[in-house]
Each structure stands twice: as structure tokens, then as C-alpha cells.
Amino acid sequence: MNYHKNTMTMMKQAIIKHGASLLCLVVGLVFAGGCGGPEAEDGDDRPTVVATTTMIEDLAKVIGGEEINIVGMMRTGEDPHLYEVKPKHATSVKNADLVLMNGLHLEATLDTIIKEQATGKVVALAEQEGIEPLTGGAGLEVAADPHCWMDTRYYGIYAAAVAEALSEVAPQHEALFKERLLVYLDELGELDAWIKKRFDEVPERQRVIVTGHDAFAYFGKAYGIEVHGLIGISTEQEPTPQDIEKLKTLIRDNGIRAVFPESSLGGSLLGLLDKVAADTGAVVGEELHSDSLGEPGSEAGTYLGMMRHNTNTMVEALKGGGE
Ligand SMILES: [Zn+2]
Structure with missing residues (x-):
């Protein structure tokens, strides 16, 4: 209850912030003389917006629709922690009117390229006011956890920030973006309530999951699930034999039922997860999507x-399989 109230307050604050930005944006436009970057195709005078991850691309399309030319950098299944920029995307970044990225070092190598090359506005969606990054978990000694989109409340803040940024590059469509934002925030609210209801089906002590890397800490915190990753928050790391043994002990000691592969993980990590499951008797659940969406249309x-x-996927694996 309290949680839901917080959600609504946060989203309303985001909208108020969005509304208040109207004046600056009009003034800014007069001085800037329109948007800086070149157009995508001949005759396409829509602003070009580059989105780094597939989630952000989806969000830019939901809010921006046909009014914006959206260029997605990463393909389905690509791992943002390990993403290496392609020359054509470096050019897109340079020429874009707006770059939408996650931030908090999710886009490890891309981070520097965006900072150095972008000539338009850059918005890091996880670094917005109202988002409190998690720190101090496994592998979090030095960095904040970037996977904030896993909390639907935070994703509402992402959405509000996207609407605000798009309104700056296409101010003539501001009302439309705002309208789409409000519809989407309602959908996020419904999603949030539905997720909670689904996890109510799993007995509390069984609400523990193991994934490949620590991408689900925000999800776990929002929905009361204990989450463990084979490795830390970035897939740049390799698990040590000690990490693997520790995880096996944890699974055995807590009777954890399922481990879940992630679609954006490389083969060696997936193999290790399979081995951990085989050695402990845990079930290998269906693939989760953490840092990349599934195929378009799926x-x-x-x-x-x-x-x-x-x-x-989590609910079915966690509630099933009991003897
Ligand atoms: Zn990740």
C-alpha cells in the first residue's frame, strides 16, 4: 500500500518537473535556433534520437512514436556491459539531436564515446532525481548498480525523463508526448500491481532466485525476492571458483529451487550456471531477460x-517442483 503511494508520488513529481520545464525549453529553442543534428534520411526532418539499450529504444518509441526518428544501438541479446561501438553508431551518436542512455556505467565502453562525441543533448535515465542507486551488494564496492529499470517505479521516472527530453528536441509535439507518458505510467502502475499479485502465489521462504549476473537487485527489492547472482553487477567480471562454491552452498543450504539463465549472457557463464544447477539439484528455469529485451514481436x-x-518464469519455477 505504502509502496504504491510512493510510486504515485514519484510519478507525479516527475510530471510536475516535466511541466515546469516547458518555459526553459521554449526559451532554449529560440537561442539554439532549432535542433542541432542533421536528419536521418533525405526529406526526414524529424529529430534523430539515439537509444543505447533495447529497453530505452522501446521507451523512446512508446513516447516518441512516429514523431521521432529513433536509432537503436544495441541489437536483441547484446550485452551492454560488453558492447563495443560500431563505426556507424559512433556517427549516429555524433549527429543525434538527443542521446538516451542508461548511465551509472551500464554502457561501459560506450560511456566515453558518448561523452566525447555527442553534440546534442545526452540524458542518462538512471541518473535522474528520485532514483536511489543501490550500492554495497556483491561487486558493488566501487560502483552503483545500473539496472534501475527492473523497478517499475524507477522506470516511470525513466519514462518522464524521456518525455521531457523529447519535448526539448520536438517542442511542437510536447502535448502528445505528455499524453503518451500518462497512458504509459498507468500501464506501469498496472504492471506493478500485477507483479506483486503473481508473487503472492509463491510461499515467502521460496522467494529466492539465482541468476547469472546481479541484474535483479532492484526487482528483488521492489517485489520482496532475495536475489543472488553468479557474478556481480557487470558481466565484465569472471566468477572465481570460490564464487561458484559459495553459490552452491547457498543453494543447498536454502533449498533454492531454480537458477535462471539470462538472454544477454555469454556461453561460458550459461555453462557455469548449468553446472551449478546440476551439482546442487536446482532446476534451470527458462531464460530471463535482464539487460536486453527479447526479439521484436515476441x-x-x-x-x-x-x-x-x-x-x-520466476513464479512458475519457484512455486512448482515442491515434493
Ligand atoms: Zn547487467
């Missing part, structure tokens, strides 16, 4: 669908 091809897919 159930997990949108953020809303991905969150439903992950929830259903």
Missing part, C-alpha cells in the same frame, strides 16, 4: 512484456 520484445515474461 512476448518479451517490449519492456512491459519482458517484465511479465520474467515474472511468470
